[in-house]
Amino acid sequence: MRRDLGAGLLVVVGLVLAVSTLTGGYLDYVRPSHRWWLLATAALLLVAGSAGLFGWARRPDPDDGSRAARLHTHGPLAATPEAVAAAREADRASGTDGGHRPAVGWLLVVPVLLVLLVPASPLGSWAAARQGPTVPATAVTSGPLPPGSDVAVPDYAVRAAYDGGRGLADRDVALVGFVTPADDGGWYVTRTAISCCAADARSYLVAVDGVPAPPRDTWVRVLGRWTPSATPATARLRASAVTAVPVPAAPYVT
Amino acid sequence: MPLGLLLVLAALVLVLAGPEVFAIGVGAAPALQTWSTVFVAIVLQALPYLALGVVVGALVTAFVPDRALRAVVPADPIAAVPVAAVAGAALPGCECGSVPLAARLVDRGVRPSAALAFMLSSPAVNPVVLVATAVAFPGQPRMVLARAVASLVVATVVGWLWSRFGRPLPVRRAAHHHDGGALDVVTHDLLHAGGFLVVGAACAATLNVAVPPTWVGAVAGVPVLSVIVLGLLAVLLAVCSEADAFVVASLTAFSDTAKLAFLVVGPAIDVKLAAMQAGTFGMPVAQRLGPLTFVVAIAATLVVGTLL
Numbered sequence: 001m002r003r004d005l006g007a008g009l010l011v012v013v014g015l016v017l018a019v020s021t022l023t024g025g026y027l028d029y030v031r032p033s034h035r036w037w038l039l040a041t042a043a044l045l046l047v048a049g050s051a052g053l054f055g056w057a058r059r060p061d062p063d064d065g066s067r068a069a070r071l072h073t074h075g076p077l078a079a080t081p082e083a084v085a086a087a088r089e090a091d092r093a094s095g096t097d098g099g100h101r102p103a104v105g106w107l108l109v110v111p112v113l114l115v116l117l118v119p120a121s122p123l124g125s126w127a128a129a130r131q132g133p134t135v136p137a138t139a140v141t142s143g144p145l146p147p148g149s150d151v152a153v154p155d156y157a158v159r160a161a162y163d164g165g166r167g168l169a170d171r172d173v174a175l176v177g178f179v180t181p182a183d184d185g186g187w188y189v190t191r192t193a194i195s196c197c198a199a200d201a202r203s204y205l206v207a208v209d210g211v212p213a214p215p216r217d218t219w220v221r222v223l224g225r226w227t228p229s230a231t232p233a234t235a236r237l238r239a240s241a242v243t244a245v246p247v248p249a250a251p252y253v254t
Numbered sequence: 255m256p257l258g259l260l261l262v263l264a265a266l267v268l269v270l271a272g273p274e275v276f277a278i279g280v281g282a283a284p285a286l287q288t289w290s291t292v293f294v295a296i297v298l299q300a301l302p303y304l305a306l307g308v309v310v311g312a313l314v315t316a317f318v319p320d321r322a323l324r325a326v327v328p329a330d331p332i333a334a335v336p337v338a339a340v341a342g343a344a345l346p347g348c349e350c351g352s353v354p355l356a357a358r359l360v361d362r363g364v365r366p367s368a369a370l371a372f373m374l375s376s377p378a379v380n381p382v383v384l385v386a387t388a389v390a391f392p393g394q395p396r397m398v399l400a401r402a403v404a405s406l407v408v409a410t411v412v413g414w415l416w417s418r419f420g421r422p423l424p425v426r427r428a429a430h431h432h433d434g435g436a437l438d439v440v441t442h443d444l445l446h447a448g449g450f451l452v453v454g455a456a457c458a459a460t461l462n463v464a465v466p467p468t469w470v471g472a473v474a475g476v477p478v479l480s481v482i483v484l485g486l487l488a489v490l491l492a493v494c495s496e497a498d499a500f501v502v503a504s505l506t507a508f509s510d511t512a513k514l515a516f517l518v519v520g521p522a523i524d525v526k527l528a529a530m531q532a533g534t535f536g537m538p539v540a541q542r543l544g545p546l547t548f549v550v551a552i553a554a555t556l557v558v559g560t561l562l
Binding site: 001002008009010011015028030038048101102103106118126127131132137138196199200202 | 257258259260261262265266284285287288290291292293294295296297298299301302303305309348386390437438440441442444445446448449450452453455456458459462466467468491492493494496497498500501503504506533
């Protein structure tokens with residue numbers, strides 16, 4: 001890779017990082033607190049790339065170029081053919097003939113194009129259905145339920161699946177999540193939890209009784225009450241009302 | 255106009271035009287969409303840690319005098335390896351930054367076995383990761399202790415074995431001793447390690463989408479096999495070491511020793527790291543280092559899991 005193209009590529013990656021972070025697009029991929037790491041990285045890429053692009057950091061560099069190129073091949077100072085061959089070999093081994101940048105860096109274009117060209121979409125019903133309705137057992141101990149009716153789907157699911165619904169019975173709860181269709185015609189209100197990024201996602205599915213399934217992957221707010229589930233380690237809710245809601249800015253629970 | 259500027263301008267047009275204009279219709283293929291999301295997620299997650307490792311490596315290359323390095327790393331390999339493993343605790347974050355930093359340490363003349371020990375231990379024993387492990391396993395400080403001890407053992411044993419039987423690591427010193435200072439090293443290493451990060455992230459995202467999450471459940475009760483299977487799962491999924499404890503904590507059917515295998519193997523070797531090691535140290539080194547690390551990590555897990 002030519003040096004100026006390498007510098008330009010760093011600027012491009014830095015720009016995409018900065019735009020994705022500032023517009024909130026990064027929330028489809030990583031946790032919200034990653035924001036500062038991403039901004040710092042974008043700044044570094046922009047500085048390093050611009051420096052290369054505009055020659056801020058250029059010094060008079062007697063060694064700019066390969067070892068072989070610095071040897072005389074003619075005239076009284078000519079090196080022996082063996083010495084030239086050895087220098088060429090050393091250049092090849094160190095991958096620096098001509099002061100180029102590593103060509104593998106071009107691969108950074110792939111995530112850039114995916115961020116720019118593929119419409120952003122957080123993990124949805126496809127990933128949730130693959131995992132299945134068994135609630136991931138997090139060791140987080142459930143304290144008292146927060147006041148108000150809004151409960152996070154993972155919180156509800158863990159209490160319902162592993163705590164016998166303690167604290168949930170006879171209370172109106174509201175769950176916000178997306179729709180995952182079930183094999184038997186029913187559906188689940190679903191939320192995905194991540195710790196760092198979408199690669200470590202766990203889906204929490206709560207089966208919804210009493211209301212027909214909305215379209216797949218639409219975001220809904222489900223009002224209802226806890227009801228026991230026949231299958232162990234799964235969660236169920238008897239719904240009284242389902243309303244469509246806009247996709248939240250932060251689609252994952254952390 | 256220089257080509258580099260042209261590249262930046264082209265990207266600016268794409269950014270301003272917005273994704274909707276250019277949107278390609280992958281919405282109909284949820285598996286592809288999921289792959290894209292997971293792939294970009296791994297790159298965005300890892301890039302800052304990689305940049306941190308690259309910057310520290312560049313600072314070491316440009317500013318730390320040989321004398322200082324010699325004073326910190328003992329000359330005797332038997333002593334240097336465990337010292338480097340413990341020093342790994344000083345680099346916060348995930349595993350991606352440790353590979354380019356280890357390469358720079360080798361360039362500066364640090365013994366390869368010591369640099370490898372640092373590379374293997376730092377993603378597992380730094381305070382950020384240990385705190386995350388404690389949060390994922392509340393009331394089980396044994397898990398945090400076991401993780402730290404087992405990872406230090408793995409780094410030390412692999413380092414010692416490498417100093418005795420391993421091949422030398424390639425040194426790039428001649429290529430970079432002379433050129434434009436720290437910023438130049440940063441640019442080179444970001445492009446180099448970043449490119450291989452993309453390869454590794456693509457592998458990990460593919461396996462993430464292709465491996466059904468339930469396939470490991472069948473062996474949960476089998477003593478040694480379950481340990482090996484969760485170790486393999488850690489290699490395939492390439493979950494960042496800050497998050498792996500949360501992923502494995504939800505696999506309740508498995509014994510604590512099997513979960514420990516996931517925590518000990520993952521930060522030391524996975525598909526993403528293997529791709530970066532192959533790019534940084536060359537294929538022959540990666541082919542030996544990866545399996546060696548895996549076997550030592552499983553053995554260390556079994557020993558530490560039995561003792562603690």
